[in-house]
Amino acid sequence: MLHNITLSLVPEIxxxxxxxxxxxIAQFLNIPLSDRREEYPQALIWDRDGLSLCSISAKDxxxxxxxxxxxMGGKNGYRHAxxxxxxxxxxxxxxxxxxxxxxxxxxxxxxxxxxxxxxxxGCRVTLCERSPIMYTLLQDGIERARQDSxxxxxxxxxxxxxxxxxxxxxxxxxxxxxxxxxxxxxxxKKSALNKKEMRVIRxxxxxxxxxxxxxxxxxxxxxxxVVVKRPKGAPYIEERKPHHEITMKNSRFDVYxxxxx
Numbered sequence: 001m002l003h004n005i006t007l008s009l010v011p012e013i014x015x016x017x018x019x020x021x022x023x024x025i026a027q028f029l030n031i032p033l034s035d036r037r038e039e040y041p042q043a044l045i046w047d048r049d050g051l052s053l054c055s056i057s058a059k060d061x062x063x064x065x066x067x068x069x070x071x072m073g074g075k076n077g078y079r080h081a082x083x084x085x086x087x088x089x090x091x092x093x094x095x096x097x098x099x100x101x102x103x104x105x106x107x108x109x110x111x112x113x114x115x116x117x118x119x120x121x122g123c124r125v126t127l128c129e130r131s132p133i134m135y136t137l138l139q140d141g142i143e144r145a146r147q148d149s150x151x152x153x154x155x156x157x158x159x160x161x162x163x164x165x166x167x168x169x170x171x172x173x174x175x176x177x178x179x180x181x182x183x184x185x186x187x188x189k190k191s192a193l194n195k196k197e198m199r200v201i202r203x204x205x206x207x208x209x210x211x212x213x214x215x216x217x218x219x220x221x222x223x224x225x226v227v228v229k230r231p232k233g234a235p236y237i238e239e240r241k242p243h244h245e246i247t248m249k250n251s252r253f254d255v256y257x258x259x260x261x
Contacts, residue, residue: 005029005133008037010047022046029132037061044133051140053133053200066200067134069111069141072151076116084120089246091121093227093253094178102177102224107165107214110201112138112158114182114229119157126159126176128168134201135162166214173221181218182229183211183237212238219256228254 007026009018025044026033037043038061045054045063050070054063070076086096095102101122106115109127111134119125129135138160145151161168173179184201215237218226228237232251236242242254 005042005044005053006032006034006037006040007044007046008034010045013046013048018046025051025136029136037063042066044136050144051137053137067111067137069137071112071116071141071145071155072148076113084117086121088117089248089253090114090117093246093255094118094123094180095225096121096123103175104178104180105165105169105173105176106180106182107169107218108180108182108184109138109160110134110182112141114180115158116154118180119154122157124157124159126161128161128163128165130162130164132162135160166210166217169214169217169221173218174223176221177223177225179218179222179226180229181211181214181226183214215240215256219258222258224257224259226256226258228256230254 007022007029009022022033029044031044034040037045037056038058040056041058043054043056043063045052050068052065052068054065056063085091086098094104101124104115104118104123104125106112106118106125106127109115109129112127115125115127127138129138142155142158142160146155169179215226215228228242230236230252232247232249236254240256243257244255246253246255
């Protein structure tokens with residue numbers, strides 16, 4: 001797990017309001033607010049682009065971004081501009097139909113990419129993230145996107161909570177038509193998780209070793225279905241066969257129906 005992290009502000013962006021918010025974030029994460037970032041191997045750095053998790057050079061304090069959530073540019077921006085159609089596999093998996101958009105609980109929010117796509121398609125999505133740092137990065141990315149007049153309409157479909165998904169579902173799970181899971185699976189050589197960004201997420205949050213318990217809870221409360229994203233060729237969670245599968249090049253969606261509409 002990543003540890004020994006500080007929150008550092010780039011001096012030129014510092015205002016009274018930003019300093020107040022930075023202190024709140026540091027308190028929430030229980031990390032120091034420091035301008036001596038070279039003393040730490042990792043730092044949450046707040047600059048003009050927003051908040052990012054960075055590795056820090058002990059020699060000169062320079063930094064390299066490890067994680068940065070951007071819903072307006074990069075991969076998310078491309079998906080919004082070019083790939084947000086109901087023809088894509090995730091739309092079919094969660095139960096999108098002409099004239100119908102399910103309410104979706106994303107139990108493993110991560111970088112928020114899949115939840116963002118569903119929000120683009122008109123679904124009301126609750127993103128749940130239990131890692132405090134991932135939650136904080138997500139919160140910053142969502143807040144920045146809401147400042148854009150076009151993106152604000154999409155972000156209105158997204159709610160973000162910091163919670164344990166299993167515990168939350170036990171109390172509120174019946175509010176959702178679809179429960180979506182994309183658990184971290186055990187590392188294998190040559191997997192997509194060798195990408196730097198995903199390696200960092202794994203270091204940050206670890207494997208989802210409780211995904212079997214989460215699936216059990218989800219199946220008891222979901223209004224219509226539970227969707228589990230798995231690597232292609234990976235075993236079913238708890239060896240529980242889904243009602244049907246939607247297969248893609250490198251992954252698949254296991255769809256478990258809890259009722260038939």
